[in-house]
Amino acid sequence: MEHAPEPRALKPGRGRRRAEDVRRATLTAAAELLLAEGVxxxxxxxxxxxxxxxxxxxxKWWPSPGALAFEAYFTAFRETLAFPDTGDVVRDLSEQLYAFVDLLGRNGPVVAGIIGAAQSDPDLAEALSERYVLQRRALAVERLTRAREAGQLRADVDLESLVDQLWGACYHxxxxxxQPLDRGFVDHLIGNLFRGIAPGGEAS
Amino acid sequence: MEHAPEPRALKPGRGRRRAEDVRRATLTAAAELLLAEGVxxxxxxxxxxxxxxxxxxxxKWWPSPGALAFEAYFTAFRETLAFPDTGDVVRDLSEQLYAFVDLLGRNGPVVAGIIGAAQSDPDLAEALSERYVLQRRALAVERLTRAREAGQLRADVDLESLVDQLWGACYHxxxxxxQPLDRGFVDHLIGNLFRGIAPGGEAS
Structure with missing residues (x-):
């Protein structure tokens, strides 16, 4: 069986594009389509x-369009959703979560549509999990681990559950x-956890 | 314009069914369909x-099939998801959340399918909100309000955000x-909030 030769991807005035350029152009195009028209x-x-x-x-590079879509999405927002590390975990989490709710304020319906579609499409669900959810959770846990090591979280705190009580609460x-999904909500989420909600449990 | 007379809803050996019976039979049938086959x-x-x-x-009674489905769902799980009030809010929340994650363990895919479908169907979204989400949130906030009045929560705690950090974390x-959605997770959710996650913030 013969395969048609792969057409060269050309840019004006240049030779064959480097793989890295092709990859970046692909992810950019996929992210634009995703955010403009949905998954x-x-x-x-x-x-x-x-x-x-x-x-x-x-x-050759992606097992499914869904896998491409979520890798594009992850890449597009990697900088916006980066975890700062100034050494002050409360301030850093606040900044990151402010950026997250700001992003959901702009792109909320698209993000909700993505997650919604994944509920009835196993391929999409797998792509969402592997190309987005697991990677974002790992980044969050990494920052929380440093905070715990720095003595800013109790040593016995289960870090995975914090992911659900911060970012998961926003997705909810x-x-x-x-109820409003805004920066005031973020302040409550962080305050509830760091101060504790029991009387006399204030750490501040 | 003529309307066809409404056929009588009859049970063997009985006269016209009372409205309450008809309503109950309808909600039961809707809940069975919902849980067996999805929304x-x-x-x-x-x-x-x-x-x-x-x-x-x-x-006559429901504005849309979605509204009927979610009212049926709310009704079917009202008892399972009731908020106990023994006076001990930590124990009561634990019991209620155990029942909730047990239910999601049994019916998780259907529930996920419902919420997923609502993301791309505005009528379904409205029905889910009005016939389920707002009512469940109100019941949770009611129990939390009593806990706050009983001095078991800090006076300045934002109760709505706790709904997102307990039940919302499970939906996430x-x-x-x-990560596992089980009773151990519930223990972490409650422990994080009541003890606080900052060192020295333990209320216990």
């Missing part, structure tokens, strides 16, 4: 056309809306 | 057939799975 719009054909790369390349307000 | 299966036609009531009655593990 169903991210097909290999559309992304290939928009990025000016061959569909064959996408098939996004997906089952009832 | 898309809850149509007025199917529920009417299964409950032995007229479709016209359902049109359901919808974006990565």
């Amino acid at each position: 169903q719009a991210v097909t290999f054909a559309k992304v290939a056309a928009q990025a000016g790369v061959s569909k064959m390349t996408l098939y 307000r996004l997906l089952m809306p009832a | 898309q299966a809850v149509t007025f036609a199917k529920v009417a057939a299964q409950a032995g009531v007229s479709k016209m009655t359902l049109y 593990r359901l919808l974006m799975p990565a």
Whole structure:
């Protein structure tokens, strides 16, 4: 069986694009499609056309359009959602969560649509998990681990559960809306955990 | 314009069923359909057939099949998810949340499917909000308010944010799975909040 030769991805005035450039252009195109039209719009054909790369390349590099979509999403927001480390965990978590709720304020419906679609599409669910959820959780736990090592969290705190009580609480307000998802909410989330909610439990 | 007379809903050996009986039979049938086949299966036609009531009655009583589905869901789990009040808020929240994660352990995929479908269906989203989310939140806040009045929570705690950090954290593990959604998780959620996560913030 013969395979058609892969068309060269060319930029004007340059030779064959380096793999890294092709990869970046692909992720950018996928992220744009995702944020503009939702996860169903991210097909290999559309992304290939928009990025000016061959569909064959996408098939080689990503197991599914969903995997491409979520890697694009993760990459697009990596800087916005970076975890600062000034040494003050309360301030750093606040800044990161402010950026997160600001982002959900802009792109909330798209993000909700992505998570919603994953509930009835096992391939999409796997892609969301492997290309987004697990990586974001690992970054959060990494920052929380440093805080614990620095003595800013109790030694016996279960860090994974904090991910659900900070970022998960925000996703809850996004997906089952009832109350504002804003910076004031972030302050409550952090305050509840660091001060404790029992009387006399104030650490401040 | 003439309306067809509404067919009588009859049970063998009895006269016209009382409205309350019809309502209960309808909600039971809707809940069974919802849990067996998901929210898309809850149509007025199917529920009417299964409950032995007229479709016209359902049109009169519920604005949409989604509204019926979520009222049925709320009703079906009202007892399971009741908020005990023994006077000990930590124990009561634990018991309620144990029941909640047990329920998600049994019916998790259906619940996730419901919330997922609501993300791309505005009518379903409205029904979920009005017939489930707002009512469940109100019940939780009611129990938390009594705890605060009893001096078991700091006076300045924002109760709405606690809903997101307890039940919302569980929904997060359901919808974006990565870690176990079990009773041990519930213990962490409650412990993080009541003890606080800062060193020296232990209330216990």
